[in-house]
Amino acid sequence: MFSRDRWQEIFETIRKNKLRTFLSGFTVALGILIFTVLFGMGNGLKNTFYEFFLDDATNILFVYPGRTTMPYKGFKQGRQIQFKNDDLEDIKKDFAFYLDYITPRLGRSGLAKYKVESNSYNIRAVAPSHQLNEKTIIMKGRYINENDILNKSKNIVIGRLVEIDLFGKEEDALGKYIDIDNIAYKVIGVFQDDGGDNEERRIYMPYTTRQLIEKGTDKIDMMVVAFRKELGYAGAMAFERDLYKYMKDKHNIAPDDQNGMYIQNMADILQQNMAFANVLQLVVLFVGIGTLIAGVIGISNIMVFVVKERTKELGVRKALGATPGSVIGLVLQESIFITTIAGFIGLFLGIGTLSLIGNKLKDYFITNPEVGLGTVIFATVLLIFFGVIAGYVPARRAARIKPIVALRDE
Template identity: 55%
Template sequence: MFDLDRWQEIFQTISKNKLRTALSGFTIAFAILLFTLLFGVGNGLKHTFEKQFAGDAQNSVYIRSGRTTKPYKGLQSGRRIQFRNDDSKFINDKFNNDIQFFSPNIERFNVQASYKGEQNRYTVRGVYPDYQPLESAVIQEGRFISVIDLKEKAKVIAIGRMVEKDLFKNLNAYGKNIILDGISYKVVGVFNDPGGDNDERFIYAPFTTIQGIYKPNDELDRFGLTFNPKLTADQAISFSNLLTKVLKEKHKVDPRDQRAIRVQNYAEGTKNVQQFMFVLNVIILFIGIGTLIAGIIGISNIMVYIVKERTKEIGIRKALGATPKSIVGMIMLESIFVTAIAGYSGLMIGVFVLKALGNSLEKYFIVNPSVETYVVVGATIILILAGTIAGYLPAKRASRIKPIVALNDE
């Protein structure tokens, strides 16, 4: 039940002891402020790594070819490795159980694109329908490339949001035709990509269509696939190592040659990031706990001093008939009130500072520094509990002192 007299007493005590209250509040607010800033910066580093991997599926594998750097089985170095359609069948037959999505890929750079006088150059990729989840492309209108498009070698394309913005301005691109290197293609879909503007300036077309126009003899540029998500990081890395090995054997490449066939497995990067983030979280947690402990010690020392300072006051209250329970309750309520207000103030200041710094920290690889509310609220509650306990123990001892002893206290 709300006791107005008790609250008036608390506010009178606070107003008469401004310095003492300010010091206790500063200790609590500063601890929560540091805690908020620390976790905010830590989350900003996490967001940086998440942004780096946002444009592609986390279980993606890309296979590219190059030139050999070592002679092998009578073949000279400097030989160009050329992937063809039979490599697609070879990979799928060999690793069918470990592959989730698969797409060969043909890339044409700086393709001239035009629509009613608007022109620009883009990269055109010939892909399978399975390529969409590899790039995490989200269709905002229409559809992606389909199996029927592949069979019919249809002249259709899915374009990124920025391509639509560049060529069509404020118009809708869906259903319209774009000229690519003098050939007309119908826009069947518009997509956005979490990777940002650069990833939204790609144009996707059916693999068979692009191969028929630009690549003789069933040639292709690279492969993209996602491994079975049930694989652990170590299993995924073993899978890509075996994939590299068998492709080198098929194309007669020295096993030590690192340039002829390159397999990029996102599982390796993900594993490294996870390890880094684990270490970072441990460091942040360790420093955060240290900050809270420092705050708890500060509160405890201040509360012991406050109760000691108020010994005579407690003696007078007991002489006037105050019960030990009411004395303990008053001191604890004051402790909880000051701790809660100061903790909330520290939280608000910390959140404001993080928002104010915001984009300015990106040059230090800290993106969107922020902190989850439940983390800081939890830390504040811990400090409130610490303040309660810190106030209760000396208050309990003081409430047991006889009035005559308390009045004679120096």
């Protein structure tokens, strides 16, 4: 392997057959390039899933009321289920083992005004723990607290873009009053959110304040229920089943009625989507490996032609005492050398291509496509392995050439 004479001979052969060497290397480089880019795209798809789901907490159950589709316990079908404040307290009491926190959510829209500026915004009435669910980042001031809930305070937290819309970039919104549907609210905080512009154009207020405005009702639209992370996926699924049955019993919904209420389990959705992404990446991986194998088959075919072309030369070598092992070693070494160099070129080109792509394909659900160190090592080992396979068959044929037959070859 480290014979100086052998390396000189390999380089001399490459120098005399530039086109053949280029074509051999090109097929391998193209194969590893496609493999790297495809694998990186698969990682980019997984990154998109992570980014989409991890903007909010994933240990969450969203509990929505629905409309019944069958009669039950004397209640007619078509009954609209309505959650109330006592549902929050009952869940806190009966599911203390599972529970991390719980918050109601009431969604409304309203026209917000400040001086001459006005705009319509999505308004969410929530409890303090809602900040944990949305991973809301307070830029200045504070979030809604328990005192706001108890006192039904007319305090609000506004998004970064709401502040820019109504106050401009120079004026500070903190401590100012905004008119929303003819009611004055004090801005106690300004937040930002990695979820994008839509999230940063929201306004949050205490849910009890919203209920007070709506004629002192205790109704809530839905509940955000967070379970303890240490429960894991299996615990999350068990919690979902128990909570689903509990709420159905509480609101007199038939066990088989699938529309009376809904639970959206973020842990389950994340698990399913990541499983889909992994399967898709495996498909991409097989396609990439198939492309790589096609390139190696190309170099194997070229090496067969090389052996045929050098039949006389190899016959002379054997006549002068060259062993079959040395002939195999010569052909194999040349094949592995070309495969490895071309493969690394393709690998670096692939990494460079992914780097140039960056987040330009984010609209197509590809975020920061990249390949890790483990993948690079795997590709390198795979490349050398295929290089051995590509060279072995023609090398073995070369080793079997009889000197007398080789010398007669035309």
